[in-house]
Amino acid sequence: MSELKGSGQQTADAPTPEDAFHETATLDSREQTHAPGAAPDGPVLAADGTPLKRSLARALRMQKIRALALIAPLLIFVLLTFIAPIASMLFRSVENEIVSDTLPETVVVLNDWDSAGGAPLPESLFEAFYVDLFLAQEQKLHTRLGTRLNYEQTGMSSLFRKSGRQVGKFDTDKYTDQFTALDASWEDPASWVAMMDNKSNRTALPFTARSWDRWVAYLNTEGDDPAKEDIEDFLFTTLYLDLAKTGGKGASDARITAAGSAVGDFETVSLAEQFADAEKDWADPEIWRVIQTFSPKFTSGYYLNAIDMQKTPDGIEKRPENQQIYLMLFKRTMFMSLVITFSCIMLGYPVAWILANLPSRTANLLMILVLLPFWTSLLVRTSAWKVMLQQQGVINDTLVWLGLVADDARLVMINNQFGTIVAMTHILLPFMILPLYSVMQTIPPTYLRAAKSLGATNWTAFWRVYFPQSVPGIGAGSVLVFILAIGYYITPEIVGGNTGTFISNRIAFHISSSLNWGLGAALGTILLAVVMLLYWVYDKIVGIDNVKLG
Structure with missing residues (x-):
């Protein structure tokens, strides 16, 4: 019996190459068993005559190389599709090389100009700017530069565009x-x-x-x-x-x-006068102070704009009150994502409980209904809610027919926060039900019967026995739904109106429409930092080890 037991243990705890490596090192140190033909005091040899220790080290190295080769495609895929875009976003949020690269001569002169002391604009500044602008308009870079500076000072885009057309006509x-x-x-x-x-x-x-x-x-x-x-x-x-x-x-x-x-x-030409004749704004020192402020290769201006601040020649200032939108959007995004997550918990928990306690055949049929939304386009589902929630939609018509709402007092359920919460709760609900269901399936029903047999009521048995075991599913579903909700922009864009949009909608706007990629990258980086912070807080309070998928 002991022999069988010993044999079983040997099978369960089979030696690994690492164990053999350490065992060989021990044998070498103690000068124990030797292979045939080995010197009396020499190292243990493998069958091919190589020292066993070196042979095992080579085998371990090859094993690690094979393992690395197996995961290399996945590693490269993650680097190219996840790490590289995030790194690019982080860089774009501070990158500002377009000014110094397009106006190198001008930037050098501006670095020596005392704008704070009220020094007049030197003629050398316009001489350098003339060369820079001429070359920029030949390469079609002056419009891009004007667009970049227009983010900081309204009117810069048209100023560069008009001057670029006229710089070739100067009297030079x-x-x-x-x-x-x-x-x-x-x-x-x-x-x-x-x-x-x-x-x-x-x-x-x-x-x-x-x-x-x-x-x-x-x-x-x-x-x-x-x-x-x-x-x-x-x-x-x-x-x-x-x-x-x-x-x-x-x-x-x-x-x-x-x-x-x-x-x-020689007859001379005043380039300062040439620029003033082309566009009188070039004689305004404030224009040059803006260029001077944003001439460094890296800037914090995008992050300041993302928190409703701005970098000016006089320092960091708050934006005008009517332009402060981003902090409000961040707060709204956090609040509505939490509401959507809580709504999914309240609606998904009973559904998951029913599925987990029904016979397998019935549960599988009902699971098809849960998975059915995945087979329908997100755009179609969102558009359907827009039709249902509008004032002349199905829900309002039903309420009027039932006499619960007057025909002239129909509910406004679209283009606001309510419409966004309803539509996104419906879309994200399966992501809450699936983790809950997988965890609840692992909870033995005998636990509840045992608690009731010991005198617990239905509520006590559920709250003290069943619910604590389902918390890992709630945690997994909540993390999944919250992270998905915080980054959604299609649904809020369609049904959110002015009061139901998320910060992600502004990020999408800056990336695809305004082409202010720096500000979009800064907003995305802040959103990523907020998610990571909330993830860290969740880990400290609940513990990420308690998040399970069954």
């Missing part, structure tokens, strides 16, 4: 005419290519060299040859500005030296 062609009159070779693009390939020339003309590099990079993306394209007016403008400062000293090109001596007699 005067510089072009004067340089070509001085030396006709300045019109030859090939000579510019050769000039900008010389290091000493680039050192003597730093602004021109930077502008030339950006122009060549743009031409390359278009598939054009810089040696064959006409030299634009903005390059002659930068050439004049460089020569006016340095006189072309140190350049190896004789044309540069000659032009440096002649630019003192």
